[in-house]
Amino acid sequence: MNEGHEKIQEETTESRQAVTDLINSVKFLNTIFDSIRDPFCVFDRNYNIVRANEAYADMKKMRVQDLRGKKCYKFLHDRNDLCEDCIVEKSFRSKDSCAGEKLITLKNGWKIWFEVHTYPLFTEQGLVSYIIVYMRDITDRKLAEEALRESTERYVLSARGANDGLWDWDIQSNVIYYSPKWKSMLGLDEDGITDSPDEWLKRVHPDDRVQLKKEISSHIDGHTSNFRSEYRILHKDGSFRWMLSRGVVIRNSSLRACRMAGAMMDITEWKQAEEQLLFDALHDSLTGLPNRVLFMDRLKHAIKREKRQGEYMFAVLFLDMDRFKVFNDSLGHTSGDQLLVAVSQRLQDSLRPGDTVARFGGDEFAILLEDLKYREEALAIIERIQEKLSLSFNLSGQEVFTSVSIGIAFSTTGYDQPEHLLRNADIAMYQAKSNGSARCEIFDARMYASAVARLQLETDLRQAVKQNEFVLHYQPIVSMQSGRITGLEALVRWQHPVRGLIHPKEFIPIAEETGLITGLGEWVLQEACRQLKIWHRQFPSTPPLTISVNISSKQLLPNLLELIKRLLQETAIEPDRLILEITESMIMENAELVAPLLLQLKDLDIKLYIDDFGTGYSSLSYLHHFPVDVLKIDRSFVARVGDSGENLEIVRAIATLAHSLDMDVIAEGVETENQLVQLKAMECEYVQGFFFSEPLDNKRIVNLLLQGNFDLETRLAHSSNF
Ligand code: C2E
Ligand code: MG
Ligand code: MG
Numbered sequence: 001m002n003e004g005h006e007k008i009q010e011e012t013t014e015s016r017q018a019v020t021d022l023i024n025s026v027k028f029l030n031t032i033f034d035s036i037r038d039p040f041c042v043f044d045r046n047y048n049i050v051r052a053n054e055a056y057a058d059m060k061k062m063r064v065q066d067l068r069g070k071k072c073y074k075f076l077h078d079r080n081d082l083c084e085d086c087i088v089e090k091s092f093r094s095k096d097s098c099a100g101e102k103l104i105t106l107k108n109g110w111k112i113w114f115e116v117h118t119y120p121l122f123t124e125q126g127l128v129s130y131i132i133v134y135m136r137d138i139t140d141r142k143l144a145e146e147a148l149r150e151s152t153e154r155y156v157l158s159a160r161g162a163n164d165g166l167w168d169w170d171i172q173s174n175v176i177y178y179s180p181k182w183k184s185m186l187g188l189d190e191d192g193i194t195d196s197p198d199e200w201l202k203r204v205h206p207d208d209r210v211q212l213k214k215e216i217s218s219h220i221d222g223h224t225s226n227f228r229s230e231y232r233i234l235h236k237d238g239s240f241r242w243m244l245s246r247g248v249v250i251r252n253s254s255l256r257a258c259r260m261a262g263a264m265m266d267i268t269e270w271k272q273a274e275e276q277l278l279f280d281a282l283h284d285s286l287t288g289l290p291n292r293v294l295f296m297d298r299l300k301h302a303i304k305r306e307k308r309q310g311e312y313m314f315a316v317l318f319l320d321m322d323r324f325k326v327f328n329d330s331l332g333h334t335s336g337d338q339l340l341v342a343v344s345q346r347l348q349d350s351l352r353p354g355d356t357v358a359r360f361g362g363d364e365f366a367i368l369l370e371d372l373k374y375r376e377e378a379l380a381i382i383e384r385i386q387e388k389l390s391l392s393f394n395l396s397g398q399e400v401f402t403s404v405s406i407g408i409a410f411s412t413t414g415y416d417q418p419e420h421l422l423r424n425a426d427i428a429m430y431q432a433k434s435n436g437s438a439r440c441e442i443f444d445a446r447m448y449a450s451a452v453a454r455l456q457l458e459t460d461l462r463q464a465v466k467q468n469e470f471v472l473h474y475q476p477i478v479s480m481q482s483g484r485i486t487g488l489e490a491l492v493r494w495q496h497p498v499r500g501l502i503h504p505k506e507f508i509p510i511a512e513e514t515g516l517i518t519g520l521g522e523w524v525l526q527e528a529c530r531q532l533k534i535w536h537r538q539f540p541s542t543p544p545l546t547i548s549v550n551i552s553s554k555q556l557l558p559n560l561l562e563l564i565k566r567l568l569q570e571t572a573i574e575p576d577r578l579i580l581e582i583t584e585s586m587i588m589e590n591a592e593l594v595a596p597l598l599l600q601l602k603d604l605d606i607k608l609y610i611d612d613f614g615t616g617y618s619s620l621s622y623l624h625h626f627p628v629d630v631l632k633i634d635r636s637f638v639a640r641v642g643d644s645g646e647n648l649e650i651v652r653a654i655a656t657l658a659h660s661l662d663m664d665v666i667a668e669g670v671e672t673e674n675q676l677v678q679l680k681a682m683e684c685e686y687v688q689g690f691f692f693s694e695p696l697d698n699k700r701i702v703n704l705l706l707q708g709n710f711d712l713e714t715r716l717a718h719s720s721n722f
Contacts (some may be wrong), residue, residue, distance in 0.1 A: 032263040037137040039114070045051045047072045050130060059135075061106070074503070090130045091118035101138065109683040164263035164440075167247070169197060171257055176200070185243075185266055198627030203206055205232035205240055212245075220249055220257045227262060230271075242271040274639035284359040287344040295358035299418040302370055306411050315378040317367040319347075319385075319424035320408040323628075324363035327405050331395075338395045339402060350384040365404075366393050366422065375442075376411060382406055382440050390438070403438035405429055413443065426615050427451040430649040458510050460496065460648050465516050472527050473695035476704065477666060477688045478550065480680055483710035487546030488535075489688065490528040491695045492520070496549070501604060512554050521555045522563060529578065531698055536573065539705050548579040548609060550676065556593070561600050569606070575605040579630075583611050587626055595626065602627040609666070614654060624661050631658045635669020635689070648678055656683045 031302060033040065039056035049067050056065045072088065073079045082089050093096045098118045105111050114135040121130040159510025166183025169175075175196045180190055186203065193199040203214055208231035219227035227247045232240040247262020282294040290298070306312040321343065328336035338365065347357045347365060355629070356368040369378050385404070392399045409421050419658065428443035430451070464470065474488040494502040511517040532547040539545065551560070565718065568575055580601065587594050587610075598608060608627060612634040633654050640647040655665045665678045670689030679687060694702060 032523075036134070038137070041067075041133045042131065043072060043131045045129065047088060047091065049075075053676055056135075059104075059106070059112075061108075076630070087118055088131045089115055089416075092128050093119055095122075095128050101142075102135075105571065109593070111139075112137060113139045116258060132197050140239050164265045166261070166263050168259070168261040170259055177544050179204060181262055183243070183703075185264065186233065192236075203234040205234070208232050211372060216260075219247075220260065222255075227260065230267065241266055263535060289348075289365075290356055290358040292358065292360050292366075295356060295360075295368065296418050296422075298356050298368055299421065300408040302368060302411070303416055303418060303421075305370075307416070312411070313372045313375075314411045315369045316409045316411075316421045316425040317364040317369065317378075317382065318409075318422065318429040319367065319404045320429055321363035322403045322405055322433070323604045324402070327400070328590075329590055331398070331400070335395050335400075337400070339393060339400065342393050342395070343389065343402065343404075345387045347385060350381060350388050352381070353384050355381075366425070372410075377441075378408060378410070382408070386438060386440070405433040406440040407432055407443060408440065409443040413445075424448065434486070457507065458514060461494075461507055461510055461514070461516055461569050464496070465511075468523065469497070470520065471495055471697065472524065472531065473697055474531075474701045475688060475695050476687050476701070477546075478710055478712075479693050480579050480684055480687055481713040482710070485545070485705060485709075486543075486686065487548060488532075488701065489548040489550075489581070489695070489705075490524060490531075490563075491550070494522050509551065514545055515554070517552045517554045521552055525549055525563065526567055529567045529573055532577065533571045533573055535702075535705070536577075538627060540703070544574065544577055546577050546579050546607070548581050549579045550611065551586075551587070553583075556582070556586060556590070556597060558597060561597065561604075564601070564606065566606065576607055579607040579609055579611045581611040581632070583615075584623060612668070614650065628663060628668070630664045630666055630686075632666040632668050632688075633684075638667050638669045638675055638679070638689070639671070641675050648682075652681070652682050655684060659683070673715060676712075680716060 036053055037055055039059045040053040041056045042051040044050050049070050049072060052064055052067045053062060057067055073082050077524050079085055087098050102109055102114045103117050104114060115138045116133060116135050119129045119132040123129045151712040155683050165185045166179035167182055168177040175195050183192055184585055210233045212229050215229040216227060218224050228247050231243060233243050235241050243264050244267045245262055245264045246262055247402045249261040251258040252258045282291060302314045308463055343638050344359060351357060354370055358366050360366055369381060372378055387404055392401055398704050407425045409424035409428060420531045424443040427447050428441040431447055432439040432441040471493050472490045473493055474490055476485040477487040477489060479486050492504050494507055496502050511520050528547045528549050536544050607629045609630040609632055610628050613631045633651055635650050641651060658665045666686040666687050666688055667684045670676055670687045670691045676691060692710060
């Protein structure tokens with residue numbers, strides 16, 4: 001009994017243990033089952049779902065317990081029958097594992113690609129009782145494959161149609177594929193070259209090779225996201241073509257570059273256009289010389305070199321052609337342009353290689369003389385320039401002469417801004433010009449000081465015009481015959497708030513250059529007419545007093561006529577009492593424009609005097625074509641007339657010629673009695689000068705007019721007693 005009881009107990013314990021083991025193993029399997037991340041499902045022979053894991057339920061957007069016992073085709077595919085390509089059915093049939101890919105559309109519309117595997121479970125009789133189905137999401141792979149297929153197709157299409165030459169370099173074997181187009185771009189035929197990268201590199205221009213290699217390795221090393229390089233490459237015909245190559249590396253799993261492929265494009269035409277644009281931006285279109293921008297750049301480099309090397313000396317020359325405007329206006333712009341081109345050629349011929357000559361526009365040039373040993377070297381070059389330019393130019397059969405004024409600034413003056421050096425050379429040029437034509441001046445600090453003073457004067461002058469700081473003084477013009485004051489010359493003065501009275505020689509040229517002369521000249525005319533009107537009332541005479549007004553060349557424009565008409569109307573003075581003084585060079589320099597204006601002024605009955613006669617470069621016979629009434633002999637000729645009558649010839653010649661052309665003569669700058677005697681002998685009609693009176697303000701002129709005539713008879717008689 002005991003034995004039996006023990007046995008039973010033993011068996012019970014064993015079966016309990018077996019049940020426990022079974023339970024444990026089921027739990028164990030369940031845990032495994034549920035831990036599988038990919039969808040997993042078991043079907044029985046009736047295609048009912050026996051089991052599904054969380055991932056499967058998740059994919060179907062259902063709960064695990066709701067799936068159990070559901071018929072797959074009905075429940076999952078909403079069909080009454082099996083799907084044609086049902087992989088579960090295939091596995092039952094073949095009693096074997098099957099695999100396939102399946103695109104599943106989820107309830108939310110998303111499409112997911114799965115790789116599906118089946119696994120049959122057999123009964124002891126060898127029948128398939130269950131099929132295990134497990135799936136893997138391969139959407140990413142599918143998309144990548146799709147993209148690859150598309151891009152491969154695109155690549156094939158573009159390679160077939162592209163104008164670019166393609167290359168594909170296997171870095172590991174160092175073999176490169178060059179497409180037929182790549183070869184034909186270099187004039188090579190299909191089997192013209194081997195598949196070595198050297199075929200490419202050895203043809204690249206030596207100046208570009210290092211850069212190209214650098215760009216390739218920089219991309220391979222991962223420093224750039226793309227490879228891109230522009231270089232020149234040798235064509236079979238011996239010329240170099242500009243190419244643009246672009247490409248990318250392909251890296252293996254350890255990120256090492258294993259392949260690099262890309263395309264090469266012929267950009268020769270772009271480069272040529274680009275070079276042309278760059279050239280145009282840096283050169284003068286007429287002469288082809290560098291322009292200001294390029295010049296300044298070279299100057300900047302010269303300054304840097306000087307800073308580095310210390311001993312290095314260079315010079316900046318500023319050149320301005322003498323009287324180019326006259327030339328241009330008289331011979332026309334085409335000839336002007338021809339002359340500029342010819343001059344620039346001669347300038348270039350005068351320089352050493354490495355020197356730069358630039359055109360700054362108009363008739364201005366600048367030269368950079370680099371690496372000078374001595375200052376004399378620059379002076380020798382300048383001499384060469386002046387010499388070459390002194391030879392005549394043949395412009396369409398016409399022989400013409402020209403010269404340039406040159407200013408020099410040496411680097412040794414210590415200026416380190418390109419603009420300052422250029423400005424200094426310009427100041428020196430300005431000085432050279434005022435000394436006469438074909439001169440050259442070296443910049444020094446004094447020049448700078450006077451240029452600054454000039455600039456200050458210019459600023460002050462603008463202010464003065466605005467605030468009308470001017471006053472007119474008058475100098476009498478005396479009749480040689482009667483000693484009577486027949487007229488007055490209006491001479492402008494500037495009442496500078498600090499410097500006091502400034503004479504016109506100092507500010508009229510600045511007023512002309514800056515255009516301020518227009519307003520100033522208008523004021524002078526108006527003031528002179530107004531004053532004359534008062535004197536006419538105060539000192540009536542027959543004929544009435546005249547007023548002479550100096551006119552600047554900048555005022556000789558058609559609107560002068562309108563201004564004078566208006567003034568005559570406003571002041572009601574007789575037109576023949578108003579005299580305009582102009583110089584012969586004003587007529588000669590712009591004869592075409594001035595001649596009709598003078599005729600129109602004459603039609604108004606205005607009188608015209610030629611001032612400073614003899615200092616210009618005209619001929620009397622030429623002047624005769626213009627409606628001139630009186631010649632004023634410049635005081636430089638009168639001053640030379642000595643006590644015993646020497647140097648009289650020029651004055652006499654002018655007087656005789658003037659008389660033969662029916663013009664009267666005024667001698668300017670008469671200072672001595674003796675001069676007066678000599679002028680009387682030459683039958684000068686009028687005299688003007690300190691001998692009678694300096695220019696005076698209107699109050700003192702009134703006093704002078706009140707005194708009546710000068711007693712010339714007594715004076716001349718007294719003088720002839722000597
Ligand atoms: P200009 O028209 O030849 O005037 C004569 C100049 O000679 C005046 O100088 C006068 O003071 C000076 N002068 C007269 N007699 C003698 C003399 O006996 N000895 C010496 N040494 N000098 C004498 P100013 O007033 O300094 O004028 C100089 C020049 O400035 C004038 O020469 C004229 O060309 C110009 N100017 C004067 N006023 C005006 C003006 O309102 N407009 C323009 N555009 N120019 C003017
Ligand atoms: Mg005058
Ligand atoms: Mg004069």
